[in-house]
Amino acid sequence: MITLDGVRKVYPGPVVALDGIDLSIPAGEIHGIVGQSGAGKSTLIRCLTALEKPSEGHIWVDGQDLSALGPKELRIARRSIGMVFQGGNLLDARTAGQNIAYPLKVAGLDRGHRRERVQELLDLVGLGDRGNSYPSQLSGGQRQRIAIARALAARPAVLLCDEPTSALDTQTTDQILTLIKDVRDQTGVTVVIITHEMSVVRDTCDSVTLLEKGRVVQSGNVGEIVADTASRLGRAIVPPPRVDDPPEGKVLIDVAFTSRPGEPSSSHVLGVIAELGGDVTAGTFETHGANQVARLVIATDPTRAAQTVATLRAQGIDAEERAA
Numbered sequence: 187m188i189t190l191d192g193v194r195k196v197y198p199g200p201v202v203a204l205d206g207i208d209l210s211i212p213a214g215e216i217h218g219i220v221g222q223s224g225a226g227k228s229t230l231i232r233c234l235t236a237l238e239k240p241s242e243g244h245i246w247v248d249g250q251d252l253s254a255l256g257p258k259e260l261r262i263a264r265r266s267i268g269m270v271f272q273g274g275n276l277l278d279a280r281t282a283g284q285n286i287a288y289p290l291k292v293a294g295l296d297r298g299h300r301r302e303r304v305q306e307l308l309d310l311v312g313l314g315d316r317g318n319s320y321p322s323q324l325s326g327g328q329r330q331r332i333a334i335a336r337a338l339a340a341r342p343a344v345l346l347c348d349e350p351t352s353a354l355d356t357q358t359t360d361q362i363l364t365l366i367k368d369v370r371d372q373t374g375v376t377v378v379i380i381t382h383e384m385s386v387v388r389d390t391c392d393s394v395t396l397l398e399k400g401r402v403v404q405s406g407n408v409g410e411i412v413a414d415t416a417s418r419l420g421r422a423i424v425p426p427p428r429v430d431d432p433p434e435g436k437v438l439i440d441v442a443f444t445s446r447p448g449e450p451s452s453s454h455v456l457g458v459i460a461e462l463g464g465d466v467t468a469g470t471f472e473t474h475g476a477n478q479v480a481r482l483v484i485a486t487d488p489t490r491a492a493q494t495v496a497t498l499r500a501q502g503i504d505a506e507e508r509a510a
């Protein structure tokens with residue numbers, strides 16, 4: 187559905203914003219793009235909307251090579267790409283309904299069909315009775331719902347979301363992410379979400395790409411990445427639980443493991459830790475597909491720390507003493 191092949195983007199300077207990106211996102215997936223500030227996320231999304239032209243390489247969206255299209259063809263191709271920005275970016279002087287209708291007007295849909303489609307979209311995002319409200323009369327979450335409806339108006343094959351929840355509180359964030367998942371389930375749209383929040387990746391994305399200095403560090407299925415205890419991205423998506431200080435006279439050991447079907451279960455590992463004289467101070471257990479992913483912090487006597495780490499590692503369990 188979305189394929190990038192050797193995409194480079196060099197700004198004058200020169201600044202290499204994208205340095206040879208190869209990426210494939212299947213139709214109907216929700217894909218997260220993460221990376222630190224300056225990693226190239228916004229440049230990547232601007233290339234996907236064809237607002238920016240790659241210096242090298244090709245981008246296919248919905249079967250079309252964007253780099254091969256002329257200006258007129260690009261304008262048409264852009265209709266199959268919906269965009270949602272941080273904060274919504276609605277036109278303040280227009281009602282919610284008029285905001286949603288705008289891309290339909292541009293696409294040449296007649297008034298009657300526009301009205302029908304706008305109501306359908308308002309209902310889809312759960313704001314069926316707010317079509318006549320102006321953006322200033324809506325909450326941040328409601329504005330973002332209208333922005334999603336507007337992005338979906340022309341039935342795009344791809345929905346690109348640039349930090350869609352970073353201006354929202356936790357509860358509203360959850361509601362917007364649930365809406366994005368529902369929309370994907372109902373319409374089959376392929377979704378790309380740029381985010382700096384790993385919780386968005388954990389709770390919403392099927393697959394994820396980590397960018398660093400314009401390059402792909404890791405890309406793949408979220409469940410598989412978090413199950414790989416050696417993956418830095420996996421540990422960022424499911425981080426170790428927070429423990430500020432070890433109990434008096436103890437040291438802390440970070441433990442990470444994945445229980446796959448047919449492999450030693452969490453209770454087995456907890457048994458090993460207990461036998462070694464360790465106390466579980468905090469723990470996170472998450473189910474990803476058929477796997478259970480665990481991050482534990484255990485407290486133990488300093489004299490036993492090295493032995494505990496060695497025994498756990500010998501059993502294939504990731505363990506590391508936390509620096510004091």
Ligand SMILES: Nc1ncnc2c1ncn2[C@@H]1O[C@H](COP(=O)(O)OP(=O)(O)OP(=O)(O)O)[C@@H](O)[C@H]1O
Pocket residue numbers: 197198201202203221222223224225226227228229230
């Ligand atoms: N128009 C531009 N001209 C020159 N350099 C640019 C331009 N846009 C981005 N850059 C540079 O390209 C690199 C990648 O920037 P980009 O905005 O894509 O990163 P990002 O991962 O989206 O960062 P952030 O999370 O801060 O938005 C940075 O070094 C940035 O300074």
